[in-house]
Amino acid sequence: MGFACQILTLYPEMFPGPLGASIAGRALAEGKWSCDTIQIRDFATDKHRSVDDTPAGGGAGMVLKPDVLAAAVDHAIARQPGAPVLAMTPRGRPLTQDRVRSLAAGPGVTVLCGRFEGFDERIFEARPIEPVSIGDYILSGGETAAIVLLDACIRLLPGVMGAASSGDDESFETGLLEYPHYTRPVEWEGRTIPEVLRSGDHAKIAAWRKAQAENDTRLRRPDLWERHGGARVGSPSGAQREKKDR
Numbered sequence: 001m002g003f004a005c006q007i008l009t010l011y012p013e014m015f016p017g018p019l020g021a022s023i024a025g026r027a028l029a030e031g032k033w034s035c036d037t038i039q040i041r042d043f044a045t046d047k048h049r050s051v052d053d054t055p056a057g058g059g060a061g062m063v064l065k066p067d068v069l070a071a072a073v074d075h076a077i078a079r080q081p082g083a084p085v086l087a088m089t090p091r092g093r094p095l096t097q098d099r100v101r102s103l104a105a106g107p108g109v110t111v112l113c114g115r116f117e118g119f120d121e122r123i124f125e126a127r128p129i130e131p132v133s134i135g136d137y138i139l140s141g142g143e144t145a146a147i148v149l150l151d152a153c154i155r156l157l158p159g160v161m162g163a164a165s166s167g168d169d170e171s172f173e174t175g176l177l178e179y180p181h182y183t184r185p186v187e188w189e190g191r192t193i194p195e196v197l198r199s200g201d202h203a204k205i206a207a208w209r210k211a212q213a214e215n216d217t218r219l220r221r222p223d224l225w226e227r228h229g230g231a232r233v234g235s236p237s238g239a240q241r242e243k244k245d246r
């Protein structure tokens, strides 16, 4: 029946959005995943159908009301009890490829998208909701973050990307950034494809790619490099290479 996505949002017209095109769009048309939106405003109870209110303690912006959110979330959980419920918020735990892989292996996801200043915090105590951030920057709403999360899951679904997604070399699959790629022309604007990649020596190519991946990770993502244990390993790429980042 495919990976079932439910999105709770004030802007259902934002879905599937870019996920209706290209690889995800084809997979959607083939039934490999489904995209159902739930309008949060449908669960408002007052005559103005309000979903937000001013922040307790004062301050800018508006906060999504817990009673309205809970009614919407309960409706979504009843429709799809097996799916984890995620809320997109910059206050959430950072999304990782590991988490994406485990979500993609499940039945689907229910994603709650915030607007304004965010959610009344009590919703996280009262319902099993996992707060998720896609990075240390602030978007105008959780919808674009949800699209990122869904895209990352969908490309891993069986039969969606074919051979391209099965590569174990991809960035983060090894705990490192991926090695750099080149294609024809061999010479372009005076720059040539590294000789080793044209040598046909697969062992040498693999060693070169590993060294490049390690060097780039060390220079661009010291946080990943540290976690990888690269500095302790003391590999030539870590200790001796002095190549500067681009």
Ligand code: ADE
Residues within 6 Å of the ligand: 088, 089, 090, 132, 133, 134, 135, 136, 137, 138, 139, 140, 141, 142, 145
């Ligand atoms: N909503 C606004 N900014 C966000 C972010 N960085 N991650 C997830 N949801 C968000």
